[in-house]
Amino acid sequence: MPNQLLLRERVARTVAEVMAVAADVRRLPEWAAGFASGIQRDESVADGSAWIVDAPFGRVRAVFAVDVERGILDHDVTMPDGSTVHNRLRVEPAPNGCELVFTLVRQPGMDDAALAADAAAVADDLRRLRALCERMDA
Template identity: 45%
Template sequence: MNTQSRHLSVYIDRPVAQVYAFASDPANLPRWAPGLGSSVVREDGSWFVETPEGGVRVTFAPENEYGVLDHDVLTPSGETVYVPLRAIADGDGCEVVFTLRRSRGMSDEEFERDSALVTGDLALLKKVLEEGADT
């Protein structure tokens, strides 16, 4: 059981439907979450991301109208990490909220490092969507 969560968010000046469509496509992960991995492939209906630790399987929540982008990451060690992620309408734009969970045994330094990495990924998502013409 996790002992601590931190909600990290960013406002994106794009309609929630556009943000959801982009962020829910695993093929786009390297464009906005390079810390997760460098390349993404689809094999036998599943998405795999190449990470420094090896390939991980990423499974997003089924398509939905609520902006739920939750996903499971199956690590090379066999551990499944649940990642809560939401795109929430806010006027003409939206807020993307990532819930970072502190896993058992994670040091303060590791938790802060992960928090900084996620914050950077969210900032990149904002930049890609607000500046990108091909999203």
């Protein structure tokens, strides 16, 4: 397997409609079960970009860099072991809607099976986000 995978999901909604859902970090548990079963704001950061996330792999800290107009939903996750993983998520315009594009990077020491499991979890999350956005009134 390669060291980087692009996971894509087409959504029959505009970038603005998808960003209205995806950029609301408090809604992560609704669609990102592979990452967040619970979330609370990290009050030590005044700008609201940092959150404490209950993830399947432990309690982590996520700092979001969101640019609604440009469709950017990047986030750096500080893992329980102290390492930081940069996650790149874009919402890009496409014919008849938009496309979610998540760049999954193989982490040091990650074997093919772990990367495949991560890819499957992210793909499931992107499908849930698509379904959530497409259920909304346009």
